[in-house]
Amino acid sequence: MAKKIAVVGAGSAGVLAAYQVYKEFGDKVEITVFERQPHAGGRAWDVNFAGTRIEVGGTLLHSSGRHTTELMALTGGKEGTSGLSIDGKEENYAFWTKDGFVIDTKTTLVSMAMGIVGRVGVSSALKVTKLAKGMEEKWSGVYALEDEGKTFATPDELIETLGLREGTLVSLGEYLTEQKVNKRMQEEVVEAIVHNMYNQGLELNAFAGLVGLAGAGLAGGYLYSIEGGNWTLFENTLKAIKADYRPNTQVVSIEAKGEEGKKKFTIKTVVGTNDTFDAVVLASPLALADIEISIDGVPADFPKHPYQEVQTTLVVGTPNLDYFTNKKPNRLPSTVFTADSAGAPFKSIGVTGYSPEYDCRIYKIFSADHVMTDGELAEIFTEVKDKMTFVWRGAYPVLSPGIEHLPFELSPGLFYACAFETTAGAIEVEAVAGANTGRLVNAYLKTV
Ligand SMILES: Cc1cc2nc3c(=O)[nH]c(=O)nc-3n(C[C@H](O)[C@H](O)[C@H](O)COP(=O)(O)OP(=O)(O)OC[C@H]3O[C@@H](n4cnc5c(N)ncnc54)[C@H](O)[C@@H]3O)c2cc1C
Known part of the structure; x- marks a missing residue:
């Protein structure tokens, strides 16, 4: 049988x-x-909202991921846009701090690198890129081990074999400080990226932090979603x-x-x-x-290791540029990573789609467990044409260093x-x- x-x-x-x-x-x-x-x-x-389809959870896939690529070949899945490039207008990433948009770059790696270098200096910017790349290269070593039929009994055995365990035992902040990455890079760039991805900042374990940075494109490659x-x-x-x-x-x-x-x-x-x-x-x-x-x-x-709630708010509307800075850009950058110093009630805000129904961009706001109020949305947007909230009861685990897996x-x-x-x-x-x-x-x- x-x-x-x-x-x-x-x-x-x-x-x-x-x-x-x-x-x-x-x-x-x-x-x-x-x-x-x-x-x-x-x-x-994903959800249907304002006449289109929007990913509300795991959105961006990285070109280095072999299993997702294999499943695409198996099922005839095709690479689609990452959800960032929406209406043919040039897209850009920006880092928002108490001083406004201190870094505003195009979505290409070169442009992003130049923007970050301009703000934090060559040494810290290169260091972080190198660390994310190094982690990505070591992590990709798992595929050769899979080809040999290797199995791992525990997460520690897997991560140790790849030479990455050390990063799971220290916080991202401690690790970057040890690597002589300056505070500006840590607080304005690194934290702004990772707390958007994992709900946690520099207290996150360093391995998870580097996975987040690689996932944002800092280690090279490109990002896509499945059509x-x-x-x-x-x-x-x-x-x-x-x-x-x-x-x-x-x-x-x-x-x-x-x-x-x-x-x-x-x-x-x-x-x-x-x-x-x-x-x-x-x-x-x-x-x-x-x-x-x-x-x-x-x-x-x-x-039962605890998981964190995440509120995802989708808004069809026109952003209020005065809310973000008094040095007004022409329009809101398509992805805004917010540093804690910005004092915003959310972790990130970015264009996520285009509504044919309203002929208007759709923005996605991640706000951890904070519920965005109508009053807050009325400050962030001059006009809200439509909105929807999607709550993840458990989006990510609490990723502290030294967890017993x-x-x-x-x-x-x-x-x-x-x-x-x-x-x-x-x-x-x-x-x-x-x-x-x-x-x-x-x-x-x-x-x-
Ligand atoms: C808001 C958000 C944004 C993210 N962004 C990205 C991103 O851009 N890129 C990326 O790579 N990752 C991203 N992630 C992370 C990624 O989505 C997850 O790591 C991954 O999808 C988790 O896969 P999983 O199979 O481990 O768990 P899950 O996807 O949670 O799968 C578990 C499944 O089990 C089912 N289930 C639970 N209990 C039962 C039960 N009792 N009986 C039957 N079924 C049950 C659930 O319904 C679910 O389908 C994001 C996650 C969130 C929440």
Whole structure:
């Protein structure tokens, strides 16, 4: 009889785990994927707003990501715009501090580098670019290890093998200070970028900080989104591998029973199903999964690392340039990274789309757990034609240095594809973690 595995969660980590098992066993293993939402993609998701489609979660993919590229080849997915270039007008990045837009550059790497150098000096600007590039090169070493079939039991083993563990143990601020990066670069550029990405600033672990900087394009390469929505990559992969995919099916409990090495896992769902599997991949953060897990009748109390809420506010409107600076630019830069010194109620504001309905740009505001009030929006925009708020209950984990990470196998046969996210998370990073988990499942299935 074919072996049966269950994957709980159809985000990047879960789909890559399922795909890895499919690549090894084809239809010799039955793969069931349970997903609480009506769609795959998880935190890669979009909404229809003001006559267009807007990514509200994981938006930008980096050209160096091998797993996302592989899934595109599998599913016929195509690179689309990054969501930044909207109406044919030149796009630009700006860094906003208490002194106004101290850096305002085009979106090319060269222009960005020149703008940053002009404000913070050559040494600190080059240093940070070099650190982000160095991290990216070491991280990309994971693909050669994957080709050799290497598996990692824990996030620490993975990160240590790549020579990047040191960065997970210190804060970004400490690390940059050690590397003689000046305060201006740290506070006006680095913090402004990373607190927009992870809700945390220089207190973030240094590895996650460098992942964020590379994700903003500082390590080279280019950024894109998937045409038709990033989530389609995951939905179409599940179709391509002919998984028994069950959207709208929240898992409520996982019960493991039986002898070690021969355990059977019973999964109960809100729709009343009750199925048994040879192995299970939990591919949602434990803190967000709302699942009761028991092993031989004893509740398993795995630590639930806290995740942070993020408010995403979409606005069709005209920005009030007076709000940002008295040295008025012609228009609001397309992406504004805000330093803490700007004293803004949000982390970033940027153009994210164009509304054909209103013939007007759409802005996306990230404001961590702060709810943007109508009064604040009335100050930031001279006119608000339409607005929508999307709340992520848990957008990112709290990424402090020195976290004790859970292993990729919580107990024999019960795997955890999101274990790596407590070091740093991004769509491709979770894909790497999911693929590693899939290879661990493959090895386990050969023993049971
Ligand atoms: C606002 C925001 C912006 C971001 N921007 C970027 C970006 O630009 N680029 C980038 O690379 N990354 C970005 N990220 C990060 C990226 O989206 C995540 O790291 C990645 O998508 C996480 O993938 P995952 O598979 O680990 O988890 P998730 O995507 O969260 O997948 C978990 C899945 O499990 C499902 N689930 C949970 N509980 C159950 C249950 N009980 N039963 C069944 N199903 C369940 C969930 O519905 C979900 O689909 C961003 C994230 C956010 C929130």
